[in-house]
Amino acid sequence: MPGLTDLRPLGxxxxxxxxxxxxAQLxxxxxxxxxxxxxxxxxxxxxxxxxxxxxxxLSGHPHVVGVHDANITAQGTPYMVMELCTGGSLADQLDQRGxxxxxxxxxxGVKLADALAAAHAEGVLHRDIKPGNILVDRYGTPKLADFGLAALLDAQGGSTVTRDALSPSYAPPEAFAMAEPTPQADVYSLAATLYTLLAGKPPRPVPWPITSFDQLGEILRRPVAAVNGVPPALHETLARALHPDANLRTPSAAQLRDELLDPMRQPTVPVSPPPKRKQWPLVAAAGLVVLVVAGVLVWNLLDKEQATAQGPGPATTQQGGAEDIPPFLKKCDNKFCIDKSTCFRGINETGGQPATARKVGSCADEHYWEAYAGGWLxxxxxxxSSEEMLTSAEIVNVCTPAVMKANTRPTVDTTGWEMAAVGFKDGTRNYFLCLGSDPEEGEVVNSAFGA
Structure with missing residues (x-):
């Protein structure tokens, strides 16, 4: 690694x-x-x-560990050069002082939620917030570390949480179902971290590995116990952020920050009573592989959240009998092409799971992929994977360079662009979008297709 010497393992x-x-240079x-x-x-x-x-x-934020450099070694392994924090982690402080x-x-919480809000505004998710990933620099400043994990996972299309990457007691319930990471998942993990710092233990300790549906289901729905000496307003703020249903959880890191700053602020989501325990089906084999147990359990528990996470935005299907038009598309001859410019920050892929994509609010926001066509599944x-989707019988003649070129604005040359296809849910139906990306440009803030 150029410019670096005297490497000594830290962990x-x-x-x-x-x-x-x-x-040496600096x-x-x-x-x-x-x-x-x-x-x-x-x-x-x-x-x-x-x-x-x-x-x-994110390096300019005072509560994020700075990233100085990133590259690939001669052996093909990715690395990141970061700010060195010599004050240990909050997990160390918890062990030493209680x-x-x-x-x-x-x-x-205010400082870290503000850092997380800044990350989400840039389209960056953390995915693994816990006391061990909050470091303290030599001046005593707490900083969120390991945002690089998102980069390392996305590099292999693995941004969906896997059992190996999971920190079970800090992960939201939907993560056990291999759901696509979301800002609400980060909010849950931060709240679980803050609760741990107050109580000395996580709000819902998850023994790992889990071997039964009943055990995991009971833990994930367990109410958050009050901590002695903690003001009720602070407890309620954390309880909202720890709701097992992502749709009822504190919706953003910015909202969590504001509620921590002002305990009397009107919350945007209610504090619901603990749900009644659901009777899960019996499982014949107690020694199921953890991945299967966790995935099937929470898929049934939170399938509504999974469906929400899968789609790129609100359903916008245009009705018209057999000629229903999928979201974001319009009729073009005998196919569907993009109607309004629709762009995505990145594509997430995990073996054995459908590829997903993170839609940005506008193509004026930084993005890598843009939709140019699509259709019903x-x-x-x-x-x-998104590349394998391109070879599907329903897609192979839709997501093509010729179709891309036909839908491209006259001032744009899409020759040599990369292509991908991703599926989404729209109510009870599924559809796909064809995506294109200029491999030479990387992040862009303009669009090549649609109005």
Missing amino acids: AGGFATVYRAHQ GRDVAVKIDNRVLADERDRRRFLREAHAAAK PLPHEQVRDL SGDIPAV
Whole structure:
């Protein structure tokens, strides 16, 4: 790694090893996170660097660990060079001193929620907030670390939480169903972290691995117990952010920050009473693989949330009998082409799960992919990658360079653009969108298709 010497291990996790290194040119020590996985595909390498670039934009926030550099080693493993925080983590402080005073936890929550809100505004999700991922610099400033995890996971299309990447007691219920990560999931994890700092234990400790439906279902629906000495308003703020149903949870990190700042602020979601315990079906084999147990359990528990996370936005199907038009599309000859410019920040892919995509509010926001065509799917969304979707019989003649070119604005040349296809839900029906991306441009803030 250019410019770095004297690498000494600081710690290792499931996917990466962190080193302390010296950056001679600037005369400072830095932290270097080297991922264990090899990115052999050029497209994966570009995706990693794009996501790392997005994470680096957060470096100016006072409560985010700065990212100095990101690249690929000669062996094909991605790495990130980051600010070195010498004060340990909040997990270390919890181990050494026990639970923290509620005034300190509230102050930490305001700062960290503000950092998380800034990340979400840039389209960056954290995915693994916990006490061990909040570091303290030499001045005593708390900082959210490991935003690079998002970049490393997205590089291989693995942004969906997997059992290996999961921190069970800090993960929201929908994460066990392999749902696409969302800002609400990060809100849950931050609230679980703040609760842990108050109580000395997570709000819903999850023993791992889980071996029964009943056990996991009971834990995920367990009410959040009050902590002695913690003001009721602070408890209620955290309880809202820890709601097991993402649709009833505090909707954003900015809202959580504001509620922590002003306990009398009117909440945007109610504090619901604990739901009655649902009787889960009996499972014959207690030793089921954790991935299957967790996925099926929470899929049944929170299928409404999963359906919400799957789609790129509100259903906008235009009715017309057999000629119903899928969302974001219009009739073009005998096919569907994009109606209004529709853009996506990135594509998330996990083996054995359908690919998903993160829609941005406007194509004026930074994005990598833009839709140019699409259509209805006759059945379920195929559980394949976005590249494999292109070869599906229903899609192979729709998502083509010729169709892309036909729908391109006259001033844009899409020759050589990458293509992908992603499926989405629209009520009881499924549809797909054809996506294009200029491999030479990376992040863009303009559009090539639609009105």
